[in-house]
Amino acid sequence: METISIEEAAPHVAVLTLNRPDRLNAITLKMYDEIEETVDALSRDTSTRVLVITGAGRGFCSGQDLRDLGADPAASDLGRIQFGMAWQARASRLIKAVHELPQAVIAAVNGPASGAGLAIALAADIRLAARSARFNVAFVRIGLSGADMGTSYFLPRIVGPTAAAEMMLTGRLIDAPEAKDNGLVLRVVDDGTVVDEAVSIASAIVANSPFGVRMTKQVLWNNIDAPSLDAAMQVENRTQILASLTEDCREAEAAFLTKRAPVFSNK
Incomplete structure (x- = not known):
């Protein structure tokens, strides 16, 4: 270039x-x-x-x-x-x-x-x-x-x-x-x-999970223009459930409990 x-x-x-x-x-x-x-x-x-x-x-x-x-x-x-x-x-x-x-x-x-x-x-x-x-x-x-x-x-x-x-x-x-x-x-x-x-x-x-970071960015900017607190929370709630079902969320929890650095797979 x-x-x-x-x-x-x-x-x-x-x-x-x-x-x-x-x-x-x-x-x-x-x-x-x-x-x-x-x-x-x-x-x-x-x-x-x-x-x-x-x-x-x-x-x-x-x-x-x-x-x-x-x-x-x-x-x-x-x-x-x-x-x-x-x-x-x-x-x-x-x-x-x-x-x-x-x-x-x-x-x-x-x-x-x-x-x-x-x-x-x-x-x-x-x-x-x-x-x-x-x-x-x-x-x-x-x-x-x-x-x-x-x-x-x-x-x-x-x-x-x-x-x-x-x-x-x-x-x-x-x-x-x-x-x-x-x-x-x-x-x-x-x-x-x-x-x-x-x-x-x-x-x-x-150091944080790839999906968690991407969703944080997406929801943050979406909710800057949210029409209400309720609308913002609805987006947050759905996103948290999606993130909680990823393999990386389970990996983060296991790493926390065993006091080690997580190894994320973006899955």
Whole structure:
């Protein structure tokens, strides 16, 4: 692949690195394609249980590379609006694919995460920040709406509507400590250690049963939008019964009683 790399950093833990460091990993059409192809393959890979996303060099992702916006609308057989809507749907599809991965996703943010980069980080289940991390809703700074690529859905749910409104309306950069204060990231760590911290958390996730982790992620995000406590509990109840009937649940119980580490088979 030209714009990303992926490797196994620990048992069952994959690290996907955005790899255009000379452009602070600004996203291109090729990068959209390569990330989406990789995420699609991972969604069917039962051996990978956690995905860590980070950026090579000094940045996580500085947003859309404005020098690479795909085909020229004038050369398309679509109208300008229709072309724009197709491009917008293309970009947004990636965020949905990352968020809907059955595996847990951790964003290890180093340097700037702006615009599309912020959207990728928001799509993750957990975010960690290096001290150099910076976050902003860049769209509004270039004449567009601050509501783009899922930002208006994720950001208010993560930091609350007031902090989200300020970020989205001003487009200002917030640093790592402020991101920690408003709940955008779980913790801040020294530069050069954010991927290690992400892999450490990923390994703690991997210590749990694969089915239990997948169902936890699914139910957590489903119940963020649950219409009522009763509806949320109904989903929880069904999921617990499903999990209780797996072989891995019996293995976890046996391991607990005999004071040993469980060996899960994903059955």
